[in-house]
Amino acid sequence: MNADLCIRAGWIIPVEPHRAVLKDHAIIVDEGQIVALVPASTEIHAQTVVDLPHHVLLPGLVNAHTHAAMTLFRGLADDLPLAEWLAQHIWPAEGRFVDGAFVTDGTALAVLEMIRSGTTCFNDMYFFPGETAAVVDKAGLRATLGMVVIDVPTAWAADTQGYLRRGLAFCDAWRHHPRIRALFAPHAPYSVGDETLRAIRVHADELDMGLHMHIHETAGEIQQGLERYGMRPLARLDALGVVNSELIAVHMTALTDAEMALCAERGVSIAHCPESNLKIAAGISPVTSLIRQGVNVALGTDGAASNNDLDMFGEMRTAALLAKGTSGDATAVPAVTALEMATLNGARALGLADQIGSLVPGKAADIIAVDLSPAATQPVYDPLSQLVYAASRDQVTDVWVGGRPLMRHRQMLTLDEQSILAKAKTWRTKIRTA
Ligand SMILES: [Zn+2]
Known part of the structure; x- marks a missing residue:
């Protein structure tokens, strides 16, 4: 199988089907869309391969x-x-x-x-x-x-x-x-x-x-x-x-x-x-x-x-x-x-369910990776339970939208973080001293 991107992870929660949790699987992405979810051992020829063994992948x-x-x-x-x-x-x-x-x-x-x-x-x-x-x-x-x-x-x-x-x-x-x-x-x-x-x-x-x-x-x-x-x-x-x-x-x-x-x-x-x-x-x-x-x-x-x-x-x-x-x-x-x-x-609600909201073939590759290896989410009996009841947002390490990475290893790829934070401080001074 040839593709642009292959993300292998410890778990995938695709949201559809209901309550599904796939262990040791990969998401295959081509031209911004999800092509398939396959066992991680499947032979894939992708331009980019990402391995996240301690992470769970879910829809953005x-x-x-x-x-x-x-x-x-x-x-x-x-x-x-x-x-x-x-x-x-x-x-x-x-x-x-x-x-x-x-x-x-x-x-x-x-x-x-x-x-x-x-x-x-x-x-x-x-x-x-x-x-x-x-x-x-x-x-x-x-x-x-x-x-x-x-x-x-x-x-x-x-x-x-x-x-x-x-x-x-x-x-x-x-x-x-x-x-x-x-x-x-x-x-x-x-x-x-x-x-x-x-x-x-x-x-x-x-x-x-x-x-x-x-x-x-x-x-x-x-x-x-x-x-x-x-x-x-x-x-x-x-x-x-x-x-x-x-x-x-x-x-x-x-x-x-x-x-x-x-x-x-x-x-x-x-x-x-x-x-x-x-x-x-x-x-x-x-x-x-x-x-x-x-x-x-x-x-x-x-x-x-x-x-x-x-x-x-x-x-x-x-x-x-x-x-x-x-x-x-x-x-x-x-x-x-x-x-x-x-x-x-x-x-x-937004009228976008044909494009996003779950990780199924044909939908856009809007995917996030959450690292479950920190103490706060160990041990993992059920990754779904960990996500809702134990994980913090700071455990999100990687984000893709339409297959394009917006954050990798918590580094922002499309935004100038320092400049945004500096402007927020400038506004704070302006609003507070008004
Ligand atoms: Zn409101």
Whole structure:
């Protein structure tokens, strides 16, 4: 067999088939795609052969909800409830500092952290998506980038028409990029009115494109929706025609049984962000019930200003533990499910499951290697269990996207790490002394 790349490893967890763990196997990659998974002893003629006997290979992690550039606000305001955190700290700071340069430097810091933690694809919601796209393009990972709309003027746009015009221009400019896709991202039910949502729906239908939106983040949001519109936010969105299989609903705490059934019936994907929800004391999404009803639940970190990291390993562990603690059922969200949420379910939510999310022939070679030889993950009875319950993101040693190496032996290959860190320090001085 001839190929571009052959990666042999102690274990491969392909995610599909469900719960499969292949011992002493190799992944064969040609022209950026996975060609085969074979026993490591198979004779292969590859241009590059990588041997990782102490490692487990798995699909690159998919962060289903973040605001990458906000890493520059990491730790700026903590230990506050959502409304106060947003209105008194984040929105004023965004008003003063967010511009194209901020988004470029903040996204570079985020992308550096993500590649170092094994995340190869992220779903972003932020202003200046063209700047975000340029960083993603250079770094070599994958992203779906939001065309943000919010009924508040910002440096990105002054009004609804401005947001739509600039968003659509971004979408058009990056339409043919192999690793970047645009997606509508109305901020939240409380910050986007009916007229705006109707306009977004018309464009989304025309472009056959999904929506990415914060929904039911807190009980306060639901109460406010009842007072202002006479209905709960999800019911209002349903009346506006946007609750469907193209919707990525972020957070989704405080759901009724009828709302969970609606999500299942319509094929809505949920981006569960357990650490951000816990930190803001926003509420807890009933993921055990949602999964039982067949809803696709993916995992997101949310922005580093409310998490405060972009660590999908941490998110997997928290999702598994939180589901057990809140349901009183130790079998809720087992390790295998947590890993599926962080990979294949994320790919499904983003409409990319035909390309990524599992290591099967025909999909893109988005692969990460995790070294299980450190004490923290020894001995290895079950590598799947070690990944979710014991491994840290710092054990990710190698990352490939479309067969291209982005990190080898923890050395960054596409990013200038020192320059990114220096710029982050410069922003810190500017923001802190303002
Ligand atoms: Zn968010």
